[in-house]
Amino acid sequence: MLSTKKNFTKMSNHLLSPFPVLLIFLFSPTNLAQSPAQAPAAPVAPAVPVAPAVPVTSAVPASPIVPVAPTPSSGPPNITAILEKAGHFITFIRLLKSTQTDTLIRNQLKDSSNGITVFAASDYAFGNLSTGALNSYSDQQKAQLAKFHLISSVLSISDFQTVTNPIATEAGTNIPMNVTETGNQLNITTGIVNTTVTGTIYIDNQLAVYQVDRVLLPLYFFSTPAPAPAPESSKPKKKAPAPTGLLGDASVSLSGAVRLIQCGLGVVSSGGFLIAGLVFCV
Structure with a gap:
Protein backbone atom coordinates (compact mmCIF):
# COMPACT_ATOMS: atom_id res chain seq x y z
CA MET A 1 0.00 0.00 0.00
CA LEU A 2 2.78 2.27 0.84
CA SER A 3 4.55 1.51 -2.39
CA THR A 4 1.38 2.20 -4.34
CA LYS A 5 1.07 5.64 -2.76
CA LYS A 6 4.68 6.42 -3.58
CA ASN A 7 4.14 5.32 -7.15
CA PHE A 8 1.05 7.55 -7.45
CA THR A 9 2.93 10.56 -6.05
CA LYS A 10 5.81 9.91 -8.40
CA MET A 11 3.48 9.64 -11.37
CA SER A 12 1.67 12.85 -10.36
CA ASN A 13 4.93 14.76 -10.17
CA HIS A 14 5.87 13.35 -13.54
CA LEU A 15 2.61 14.51 -15.14
CA LEU A 16 2.74 18.00 -13.65
CA SER A 17 6.42 18.68 -14.35
CA PRO A 18 5.93 20.32 -17.89
CA PHE A 19 3.49 22.92 -16.54
CA PRO A 20 5.08 24.56 -13.50
CA VAL A 21 6.41 27.59 -15.34
CA LEU A 22 3.14 28.08 -17.22
CA LEU A 23 1.08 27.91 -14.09
CA ILE A 24 3.35 30.33 -12.29
CA PHE A 25 3.09 32.78 -15.19
CA LEU A 26 -0.69 32.55 -15.48
CA PHE A 27 -1.38 32.97 -11.83
CA SER A 28 1.25 35.62 -11.13
CA PRO A 29 -0.02 38.84 -9.46
CA THR A 30 0.92 40.99 -12.47
CA ASN A 31 -1.06 38.94 -14.96
CA LEU A 32 -3.96 38.72 -12.63
CA ALA A 33 -4.00 42.57 -12.42
CA GLN A 34 -3.95 42.86 -16.23
CA SER A 35 -6.60 40.28 -16.80
CA PRO A 36 -9.57 41.74 -18.63
CA ALA A 37 -11.97 40.16 -16.29
CA GLN A 38 -10.40 41.67 -13.22
CA ALA A 39 -9.07 45.03 -14.63
CA PRO A 40 -10.98 48.06 -13.30
CA ALA A 41 -13.12 49.82 -15.83
CA ALA A 42 -11.79 53.13 -17.16
CA PRO A 43 -13.75 56.19 -16.10
CA VAL A 44 -16.19 57.34 -18.75
CA ALA A 45 -16.05 61.02 -19.65
CA PRO A 46 -19.35 62.84 -19.39
CA ALA A 47 -21.14 63.28 -22.66
CA VAL A 48 -20.64 66.67 -24.33
CA PRO A 49 -23.72 68.10 -25.97
CA VAL A 50 -23.25 68.26 -29.74
CA ALA A 51 -24.32 71.46 -31.51
CA PRO A 52 -26.71 71.01 -34.39
CA ALA A 53 -24.96 70.65 -37.75
CA VAL A 54 -24.73 73.82 -39.83
CA PRO A 55 -25.45 73.30 -43.51
CA VAL A 56 -22.29 73.79 -45.58
CA THR A 57 -22.70 76.18 -48.50
CA SER A 58 -20.55 75.91 -51.60
CA ALA A 59 -17.63 78.40 -51.65
CA VAL A 60 -17.86 81.29 -54.12
CA PRO A 61 -14.96 81.03 -56.57
CA ALA A 62 -12.55 83.95 -56.29
CA SER A 63 -12.38 86.16 -59.36
CA PRO A 64 -9.07 85.91 -61.23
CA ILE A 65 -6.58 88.74 -60.78
CA VAL A 66 -6.47 90.71 -64.00
CA PRO A 67 -3.36 92.85 -64.43
CA VAL A 68 -4.24 96.49 -64.83
CA ALA A 69 -2.91 97.99 -68.01
CA PRO A 70 -0.84 101.13 -67.51
CA THR A 71 -2.79 104.31 -68.00
CA PRO A 72 -1.90 105.79 -71.36
CA SER A 73 -0.24 109.18 -71.35
CA SER A 74 -2.39 112.16 -72.15
CA GLY A 75 -0.33 113.16 -75.18
CA PRO A 76 1.61 111.66 -78.11
CA PRO A 77 4.94 109.87 -77.64
CA ASN A 78 7.71 112.15 -76.37
CA ILE A 79 10.68 111.90 -78.74
CA THR A 80 13.22 113.38 -76.33
CA ALA A 81 12.11 111.11 -73.46
CA ILE A 82 12.43 108.09 -75.76
CA LEU A 83 15.95 109.09 -76.81
CA GLU A 84 17.00 109.90 -73.24
CA LYS A 85 15.88 106.45 -72.12
CA ALA A 86 17.77 104.80 -74.98
CA GLY A 87 20.97 106.72 -74.14
CA HIS A 88 23.89 107.94 -76.34
CA PHE A 89 21.78 110.53 -78.19
CA ILE A 90 22.77 113.66 -76.24
CA THR A 91 23.92 115.72 -79.25
CA PHE A 92 20.90 114.80 -81.37
CA ILE A 93 18.52 115.73 -78.51
CA ARG A 94 20.31 119.07 -78.17
CA LEU A 95 19.94 119.66 -81.92
CA LEU A 96 16.21 118.86 -81.81
CA LYS A 97 15.63 121.23 -78.91
CA SER A 98 17.77 124.12 -80.18
CA THR A 99 15.99 124.08 -83.55
CA GLN A 100 12.54 123.43 -81.96
CA THR A 101 12.25 120.30 -84.08
CA ASP A 102 11.06 118.39 -81.00
CA THR A 103 8.05 120.73 -80.91
CA LEU A 104 7.46 120.14 -84.62
CA ILE A 105 7.42 116.38 -84.02
CA ARG A 106 5.03 116.66 -81.07
CA ASN A 107 2.62 118.89 -83.00
CA GLN A 108 2.65 116.64 -86.03
CA LEU A 109 1.95 113.55 -83.92
CA LYS A 110 -0.92 115.42 -82.27
CA ASP A 111 -2.48 116.90 -85.39
CA SER A 112 -1.76 114.36 -88.12
CA SER A 113 -2.77 110.73 -88.57
CA ASN A 114 0.24 109.98 -90.79
CA GLY A 115 2.72 109.82 -87.93
CA ILE A 116 6.43 110.40 -88.36
CA THR A 117 9.68 108.44 -88.79
CA VAL A 118 12.91 109.62 -87.15
CA PHE A 119 16.44 108.59 -88.06
CA ALA A 120 18.25 109.37 -84.79
CA ALA A 121 21.99 109.98 -85.19
CA SER A 122 23.95 108.64 -82.23
CA ASP A 123 26.66 110.52 -80.35
CA TYR A 124 29.14 108.26 -82.17
CA ALA A 125 27.78 109.61 -85.48
CA PHE A 126 28.29 113.24 -84.45
CA GLY A 127 31.75 112.35 -83.18
CA ASN A 128 32.70 111.30 -86.72
CA LEU A 129 32.01 114.79 -88.10
CA SER A 130 34.99 117.00 -88.74
CA THR A 131 35.94 119.21 -85.81
CA GLY A 132 33.67 122.22 -85.49
CA ALA A 133 31.49 121.20 -88.45
CA LEU A 134 28.19 121.38 -86.55
CA ASN A 135 29.01 124.76 -85.00
CA SER A 136 29.97 126.15 -88.41
CA TYR A 137 26.41 125.74 -89.73
CA SER A 138 24.01 128.64 -89.57
CA ASP A 139 20.79 128.39 -87.54
CA GLN A 140 18.85 127.78 -90.74
CA GLN A 141 21.21 124.96 -91.77
CA VAL A 154 5.38 106.33 -89.78
CA LEU A 155 7.20 103.54 -91.64
CA SER A 156 8.11 100.07 -90.42
CA ILE A 157 11.09 98.20 -91.82
CA SER A 158 8.87 96.27 -94.24
CA ASP A 159 7.13 99.48 -95.38
CA PHE A 160 10.34 100.67 -97.03
CA GLN A 161 9.90 97.91 -99.62
CA THR A 162 7.06 99.86 -101.20
CA VAL A 163 8.24 103.48 -100.87
CA THR A 164 9.28 105.41 -103.96
CA ASN A 165 12.73 106.99 -104.00
CA PRO A 166 13.80 109.66 -103.56
CA ILE A 167 11.89 110.14 -100.32
CA ALA A 168 10.87 113.65 -99.33
CA THR A 169 11.93 114.68 -95.85
CA GLU A 170 10.71 117.39 -93.49
CA ALA A 171 13.58 119.53 -94.79
CA GLY A 172 11.69 119.91 -98.09
CA THR A 173 11.04 118.08 -101.33
CA ASN A 174 14.15 119.61 -102.88
CA ILE A 175 16.37 117.88 -100.29
CA PRO A 176 15.56 114.17 -100.81
CA MET A 177 17.19 110.94 -99.69
CA ASN A 178 17.11 107.36 -100.95
CA VAL A 179 16.19 104.50 -98.61
CA THR A 180 16.33 100.90 -99.82
CA GLU A 181 15.49 97.72 -97.95
CA THR A 182 17.60 94.58 -98.28
CA GLY A 183 16.28 91.73 -96.17
CA ASN A 184 15.90 93.34 -92.75
CA GLN A 185 18.51 96.03 -93.39
CA LEU A 186 17.79 99.61 -94.38
CA ASN A 187 20.36 101.42 -96.52
CA ILE A 188 20.29 105.23 -96.61
CA THR A 189 21.97 107.42 -99.22
CA THR A 190 21.99 111.23 -99.22
CA GLY A 191 24.47 111.86 -102.02
CA ILE A 192 27.14 112.59 -99.42
CA VAL A 193 26.56 109.92 -96.76
CA ASN A 194 25.94 106.18 -97.18
CA THR A 195 24.88 104.37 -94.02
CA THR A 196 22.53 101.73 -92.61
CA VAL A 197 19.99 101.56 -89.81
CA THR A 198 21.71 99.88 -86.86
CA GLY A 199 18.68 99.35 -84.62
CA THR A 200 15.05 100.07 -83.83
CA ILE A 201 14.68 102.32 -80.77
CA TYR A 202 10.89 102.72 -80.70
CA ILE A 203 7.89 101.97 -82.91
CA ASP A 204 4.10 102.16 -82.60
CA ASN A 205 1.29 103.28 -84.87
CA GLN A 206 2.34 106.94 -84.57
CA LEU A 207 6.11 107.07 -84.28
CA ALA A 208 9.07 105.04 -85.54
CA VAL A 209 12.59 105.83 -84.30
CA TYR A 210 15.63 104.15 -85.88
CA GLN A 211 19.29 104.54 -84.94
CA VAL A 212 21.91 105.53 -87.51
CA ASP A 213 25.65 105.82 -86.86
CA ARG A 214 26.26 108.52 -89.45
CA VAL A 215 24.83 112.04 -89.47
CA LEU A 216 22.62 112.38 -92.56
CA LEU A 217 24.16 115.36 -94.32
CA PRO A 218 22.16 116.75 -97.27
CA LEU A 219 23.95 117.13 -100.58
CA TYR A 220 23.20 120.81 -100.95
CA PHE A 221 25.32 121.58 -97.87
CA PHE A 222 28.36 120.81 -100.02
CA SER A 223 27.25 121.85 -103.50
CA THR A 224 28.50 125.20 -104.83
CA PRO A 225 25.61 127.36 -106.01
CA ALA A 226 25.79 128.52 -109.62
CA PRO A 227 26.99 132.12 -109.94
CA ALA A 228 24.29 134.68 -110.58
CA PRO A 229 24.21 135.96 -114.20
CA ALA A 230 26.03 139.27 -114.71
CA PRO A 231 23.74 142.26 -115.25
CA GLU A 232 23.31 143.19 -118.88
CA SER A 233 25.51 146.18 -119.82
CA SER A 234 23.62 149.31 -120.77
CA LYS A 235 24.07 150.79 -124.27
CA PRO A 236 26.15 154.01 -124.44
CA LYS A 237 24.08 157.12 -124.69
CA LYS A 238 24.41 159.35 -127.73
CA LYS A 239 26.18 162.63 -127.14
CA ALA A 240 24.01 165.72 -127.31
CA PRO A 241 24.84 167.96 -130.31
CA ALA A 242 27.08 170.86 -129.44
CA PRO A 243 25.39 174.30 -129.42
CA THR A 244 26.04 176.51 -132.41
CA GLY A 245 26.16 180.36 -132.59
CA LEU A 246 28.65 183.15 -132.48
CA LEU A 247 31.08 181.10 -130.46
CA GLY A 248 31.09 178.31 -132.97
CA ASP A 249 31.95 174.81 -131.82
CA ALA A 250 31.88 174.23 -128.11
CA SER A 251 35.09 172.31 -128.37
CA VAL A 252 37.06 175.47 -129.16
CA SER A 253 39.87 175.98 -126.65
CA LEU A 254 39.70 178.60 -123.99
CA SER A 255 42.41 180.66 -125.64
CA GLY A 256 40.50 180.67 -128.88
CA ALA A 257 37.40 181.82 -127.08
CA VAL A 258 39.30 184.78 -125.53
CA ARG A 259 40.73 185.75 -128.92
CA LEU A 260 37.25 185.63 -130.41
CA ILE A 261 35.98 187.98 -127.74
CA GLN A 262 38.88 190.37 -128.20
CA CYS A 263 38.40 190.45 -131.93
CA GLY A 264 34.70 190.82 -131.66
CA LEU A 265 34.82 194.31 -130.19
CA GLY A 266 36.31 197.33 -131.93
CA VAL A 267 36.19 201.16 -131.83
CA VAL A 268 36.18 203.49 -134.91
CA SER A 269 36.17 207.30 -135.16
CA SER A 270 33.79 209.08 -137.47
CA GLY A 271 33.28 212.86 -137.50
CA GLY A 272 34.74 213.29 -134.05
CA PHE A 273 32.53 210.66 -132.60
CA LEU A 274 33.65 207.32 -131.33
CA ILE A 275 31.55 204.54 -132.70
CA ALA A 276 31.74 201.12 -131.10
CA GLY A 277 30.94 198.21 -133.23
CA LEU A 278 31.62 194.62 -133.85
CA VAL A 279 34.77 193.77 -135.64
CA PHE A 280 34.89 190.33 -137.20
CA CYS A 281 38.21 188.67 -137.01
CA VAL A 282 39.11 186.29 -139.77
Whole structure:
Protein backbone atom coordinates (compact mmCIF):
# COMPACT_ATOMS: atom_id res chain seq x y z
CA MET A 1 0.00 0.00 0.00
CA LEU A 2 2.78 2.27 0.84
CA SER A 3 4.55 1.51 -2.39
CA THR A 4 1.38 2.20 -4.34
CA LYS A 5 1.07 5.64 -2.76
CA LYS A 6 4.68 6.42 -3.58
CA ASN A 7 4.14 5.32 -7.15
CA PHE A 8 1.05 7.55 -7.45
CA THR A 9 2.93 10.56 -6.05
CA LYS A 10 5.81 9.91 -8.40
CA MET A 11 3.48 9.64 -11.37
CA SER A 12 1.67 12.85 -10.36
CA ASN A 13 4.93 14.76 -10.17
CA HIS A 14 5.87 13.35 -13.54
CA LEU A 15 2.61 14.51 -15.14
CA LEU A 16 2.74 18.00 -13.65
CA SER A 17 6.42 18.68 -14.35
CA PRO A 18 5.93 20.32 -17.89
CA PHE A 19 3.49 22.92 -16.54
CA PRO A 20 5.08 24.56 -13.50
CA VAL A 21 6.41 27.59 -15.34
CA LEU A 22 3.14 28.08 -17.22
CA LEU A 23 1.08 27.91 -14.09
CA ILE A 24 3.35 30.33 -12.29
CA PHE A 25 3.09 32.78 -15.19
CA LEU A 26 -0.69 32.55 -15.48
CA PHE A 27 -1.38 32.97 -11.83
CA SER A 28 1.25 35.62 -11.13
CA PRO A 29 -0.02 38.84 -9.46
CA THR A 30 0.92 40.99 -12.47
CA ASN A 31 -1.06 38.94 -14.96
CA LEU A 32 -3.96 38.72 -12.63
CA ALA A 33 -4.00 42.57 -12.42
CA GLN A 34 -3.95 42.86 -16.23
CA SER A 35 -6.60 40.28 -16.80
CA PRO A 36 -9.57 41.74 -18.63
CA ALA A 37 -11.97 40.16 -16.29
CA GLN A 38 -10.40 41.67 -13.22
CA ALA A 39 -9.07 45.03 -14.63
CA PRO A 40 -10.98 48.06 -13.30
CA ALA A 41 -13.12 49.82 -15.83
CA ALA A 42 -11.79 53.13 -17.16
CA PRO A 43 -13.75 56.19 -16.10
CA VAL A 44 -16.19 57.34 -18.75
CA ALA A 45 -16.05 61.02 -19.65
CA PRO A 46 -19.35 62.84 -19.39
CA ALA A 47 -21.14 63.28 -22.66
CA VAL A 48 -20.64 66.67 -24.33
CA PRO A 49 -23.72 68.10 -25.97
CA VAL A 50 -23.25 68.26 -29.74
CA ALA A 51 -24.32 71.46 -31.51
CA PRO A 52 -26.71 71.01 -34.39
CA ALA A 53 -24.96 70.65 -37.75
CA VAL A 54 -24.73 73.82 -39.83
CA PRO A 55 -25.45 73.30 -43.51
CA VAL A 56 -22.29 73.79 -45.58
CA THR A 57 -22.70 76.18 -48.50
CA SER A 58 -20.55 75.91 -51.60
CA ALA A 59 -17.63 78.40 -51.65
CA VAL A 60 -17.86 81.29 -54.12
CA PRO A 61 -14.96 81.03 -56.57
CA ALA A 62 -12.55 83.95 -56.29
CA SER A 63 -12.38 86.16 -59.36
CA PRO A 64 -9.07 85.91 -61.23
CA ILE A 65 -6.58 88.74 -60.78
CA VAL A 66 -6.47 90.71 -64.00
CA PRO A 67 -3.36 92.85 -64.43
CA VAL A 68 -4.24 96.49 -64.83
CA ALA A 69 -2.91 97.99 -68.01
CA PRO A 70 -0.84 101.13 -67.51
CA THR A 71 -2.79 104.31 -68.00
CA PRO A 72 -1.90 105.79 -71.36
CA SER A 73 -0.24 109.18 -71.35
CA SER A 74 -2.39 112.16 -72.15
CA GLY A 75 -0.33 113.16 -75.18
CA PRO A 76 1.61 111.66 -78.11
CA PRO A 77 4.94 109.87 -77.64
CA ASN A 78 7.71 112.15 -76.37
CA ILE A 79 10.68 111.90 -78.74
CA THR A 80 13.22 113.38 -76.33
CA ALA A 81 12.11 111.11 -73.46
CA ILE A 82 12.43 108.09 -75.76
CA LEU A 83 15.95 109.09 -76.81
CA GLU A 84 17.00 109.90 -73.24
CA LYS A 85 15.88 106.45 -72.12
CA ALA A 86 17.77 104.80 -74.98
CA GLY A 87 20.97 106.72 -74.14
CA HIS A 88 23.89 107.94 -76.34
CA PHE A 89 21.78 110.53 -78.19
CA ILE A 90 22.77 113.66 -76.24
CA THR A 91 23.92 115.72 -79.25
CA PHE A 92 20.90 114.80 -81.37
CA ILE A 93 18.52 115.73 -78.51
CA ARG A 94 20.31 119.07 -78.17
CA LEU A 95 19.94 119.66 -81.92
CA LEU A 96 16.21 118.86 -81.81
CA LYS A 97 15.63 121.23 -78.91
CA SER A 98 17.77 124.12 -80.18
CA THR A 99 15.99 124.08 -83.55
CA GLN A 100 12.54 123.43 -81.96
CA THR A 101 12.25 120.30 -84.08
CA ASP A 102 11.06 118.39 -81.00
CA THR A 103 8.05 120.73 -80.91
CA LEU A 104 7.46 120.14 -84.62
CA ILE A 105 7.42 116.38 -84.02
CA ARG A 106 5.03 116.66 -81.07
CA ASN A 107 2.62 118.89 -83.00
CA GLN A 108 2.65 116.64 -86.03
CA LEU A 109 1.95 113.55 -83.92
CA LYS A 110 -0.92 115.42 -82.27
CA ASP A 111 -2.48 116.90 -85.39
CA SER A 112 -1.76 114.36 -88.12
CA SER A 113 -2.77 110.73 -88.57
CA ASN A 114 0.24 109.98 -90.79
CA GLY A 115 2.72 109.82 -87.93
CA ILE A 116 6.43 110.40 -88.36
CA THR A 117 9.68 108.44 -88.79
CA VAL A 118 12.91 109.62 -87.15
CA PHE A 119 16.44 108.59 -88.06
CA ALA A 120 18.25 109.37 -84.79
CA ALA A 121 21.99 109.98 -85.19
CA SER A 122 23.95 108.64 -82.23
CA ASP A 123 26.66 110.52 -80.35
CA TYR A 124 29.14 108.26 -82.17
CA ALA A 125 27.78 109.61 -85.48
CA PHE A 126 28.29 113.24 -84.45
CA GLY A 127 31.75 112.35 -83.18
CA ASN A 128 32.70 111.30 -86.72
CA LEU A 129 32.01 114.79 -88.10
CA SER A 130 34.99 117.00 -88.74
CA THR A 131 35.94 119.21 -85.81
CA GLY A 132 33.67 122.22 -85.49
CA ALA A 133 31.49 121.20 -88.45
CA LEU A 134 28.19 121.38 -86.55
CA ASN A 135 29.01 124.76 -85.00
CA SER A 136 29.97 126.15 -88.41
CA TYR A 137 26.41 125.74 -89.73
CA SER A 138 24.01 128.64 -89.57
CA ASP A 139 20.79 128.39 -87.54
CA GLN A 140 18.85 127.78 -90.74
CA GLN A 141 21.21 124.96 -91.77
CA LYS A 142 20.95 123.36 -88.33
CA ALA A 143 17.15 123.41 -88.56
CA GLN A 144 17.27 121.83 -92.02
CA LEU A 145 19.79 119.25 -90.80
CA ALA A 146 17.46 118.21 -87.97
CA LYS A 147 14.43 118.03 -90.30
CA PHE A 148 16.44 116.04 -92.84
CA HIS A 149 16.36 113.16 -90.31
CA LEU A 150 12.51 113.10 -90.38
CA ILE A 151 10.04 111.49 -92.79
CA SER A 152 6.43 112.72 -92.66
CA SER A 153 4.85 109.29 -92.09
CA VAL A 154 5.38 106.33 -89.78
CA LEU A 155 7.20 103.54 -91.64
CA SER A 156 8.11 100.07 -90.42
CA ILE A 157 11.09 98.20 -91.82
CA SER A 158 8.87 96.27 -94.24
CA ASP A 159 7.13 99.48 -95.38
CA PHE A 160 10.34 100.67 -97.03
CA GLN A 161 9.90 97.91 -99.62
CA THR A 162 7.06 99.86 -101.20
CA VAL A 163 8.24 103.48 -100.87
CA THR A 164 9.28 105.41 -103.96
CA ASN A 165 12.73 106.99 -104.00
CA PRO A 166 13.80 109.66 -103.56
CA ILE A 167 11.89 110.14 -100.32
CA ALA A 168 10.87 113.65 -99.33
CA THR A 169 11.93 114.68 -95.85
CA GLU A 170 10.71 117.39 -93.49
CA ALA A 171 13.58 119.53 -94.79
CA GLY A 172 11.69 119.91 -98.09
CA THR A 173 11.04 118.08 -101.33
CA ASN A 174 14.15 119.61 -102.88
CA ILE A 175 16.37 117.88 -100.29
CA PRO A 176 15.56 114.17 -100.81
CA MET A 177 17.19 110.94 -99.69
CA ASN A 178 17.11 107.36 -100.95
CA VAL A 179 16.19 104.50 -98.61
CA THR A 180 16.33 100.90 -99.82
CA GLU A 181 15.49 97.72 -97.95
CA THR A 182 17.60 94.58 -98.28
CA GLY A 183 16.28 91.73 -96.17
CA ASN A 184 15.90 93.34 -92.75
CA GLN A 185 18.51 96.03 -93.39
CA LEU A 186 17.79 99.61 -94.38
CA ASN A 187 20.36 101.42 -96.52
CA ILE A 188 20.29 105.23 -96.61
CA THR A 189 21.97 107.42 -99.22
CA THR A 190 21.99 111.23 -99.22
CA GLY A 191 24.47 111.86 -102.02
CA ILE A 192 27.14 112.59 -99.42
CA VAL A 193 26.56 109.92 -96.76
CA ASN A 194 25.94 106.18 -97.18
CA THR A 195 24.88 104.37 -94.02
CA THR A 196 22.53 101.73 -92.61
CA VAL A 197 19.99 101.56 -89.81
CA THR A 198 21.71 99.88 -86.86
CA GLY A 199 18.68 99.35 -84.62
CA THR A 200 15.05 100.07 -83.83
CA ILE A 201 14.68 102.32 -80.77
CA TYR A 202 10.89 102.72 -80.70
CA ILE A 203 7.89 101.97 -82.91
CA ASP A 204 4.10 102.16 -82.60
CA ASN A 205 1.29 103.28 -84.87
CA GLN A 206 2.34 106.94 -84.57
CA LEU A 207 6.11 107.07 -84.28
CA ALA A 208 9.07 105.04 -85.54
CA VAL A 209 12.59 105.83 -84.30
CA TYR A 210 15.63 104.15 -85.88
CA GLN A 211 19.29 104.54 -84.94
CA VAL A 212 21.91 105.53 -87.51
CA ASP A 213 25.65 105.82 -86.86
CA ARG A 214 26.26 108.52 -89.45
CA VAL A 215 24.83 112.04 -89.47
CA LEU A 216 22.62 112.38 -92.56
CA LEU A 217 24.16 115.36 -94.32
CA PRO A 218 22.16 116.75 -97.27
CA LEU A 219 23.95 117.13 -100.58
CA TYR A 220 23.20 120.81 -100.95
CA PHE A 221 25.32 121.58 -97.87
CA PHE A 222 28.36 120.81 -100.02
CA SER A 223 27.25 121.85 -103.50
CA THR A 224 28.50 125.20 -104.83
CA PRO A 225 25.61 127.36 -106.01
CA ALA A 226 25.79 128.52 -109.62
CA PRO A 227 26.99 132.12 -109.94
CA ALA A 228 24.29 134.68 -110.58
CA PRO A 229 24.21 135.96 -114.20
CA ALA A 230 26.03 139.27 -114.71
CA PRO A 231 23.74 142.26 -115.25
CA GLU A 232 23.31 143.19 -118.88
CA SER A 233 25.51 146.18 -119.82
CA SER A 234 23.62 149.31 -120.77
CA LYS A 235 24.07 150.79 -124.27
CA PRO A 236 26.15 154.01 -124.44
CA LYS A 237 24.08 157.12 -124.69
CA LYS A 238 24.41 159.35 -127.73
CA LYS A 239 26.18 162.63 -127.14
CA ALA A 240 24.01 165.72 -127.31
CA PRO A 241 24.84 167.96 -130.31
CA ALA A 242 27.08 170.86 -129.44
CA PRO A 243 25.39 174.30 -129.42
CA THR A 244 26.04 176.51 -132.41
CA GLY A 245 26.16 180.36 -132.59
CA LEU A 246 28.65 183.15 -132.48
CA LEU A 247 31.08 181.10 -130.46
CA GLY A 248 31.09 178.31 -132.97
CA ASP A 249 31.95 174.81 -131.82
CA ALA A 250 31.88 174.23 -128.11
CA SER A 251 35.09 172.31 -128.37
CA VAL A 252 37.06 175.47 -129.16
CA SER A 253 39.87 175.98 -126.65
CA LEU A 254 39.70 178.60 -123.99
CA SER A 255 42.41 180.66 -125.64
CA GLY A 256 40.50 180.67 -128.88
CA ALA A 257 37.40 181.82 -127.08
CA VAL A 258 39.30 184.78 -125.53
CA ARG A 259 40.73 185.75 -128.92
CA LEU A 260 37.25 185.63 -130.41
CA ILE A 261 35.98 187.98 -127.74
CA GLN A 262 38.88 190.37 -128.20
CA CYS A 263 38.40 190.45 -131.93
CA GLY A 264 34.70 190.82 -131.66
CA LEU A 265 34.82 194.31 -130.19
CA GLY A 266 36.31 197.33 -131.93
CA VAL A 267 36.19 201.16 -131.83
CA VAL A 268 36.18 203.49 -134.91
CA SER A 269 36.17 207.30 -135.16
CA SER A 270 33.79 209.08 -137.47
CA GLY A 271 33.28 212.86 -137.50
CA GLY A 272 34.74 213.29 -134.05
CA PHE A 273 32.53 210.66 -132.60
CA LEU A 274 33.65 207.32 -131.33
CA ILE A 275 31.55 204.54 -132.70
CA ALA A 276 31.74 201.12 -131.10
CA GLY A 277 30.94 198.21 -133.23
CA LEU A 278 31.62 194.62 -133.85
CA VAL A 279 34.77 193.77 -135.64
CA PHE A 280 34.89 190.33 -137.20
CA CYS A 281 38.21 188.67 -137.01
CA VAL A 282 39.11 186.29 -139.77
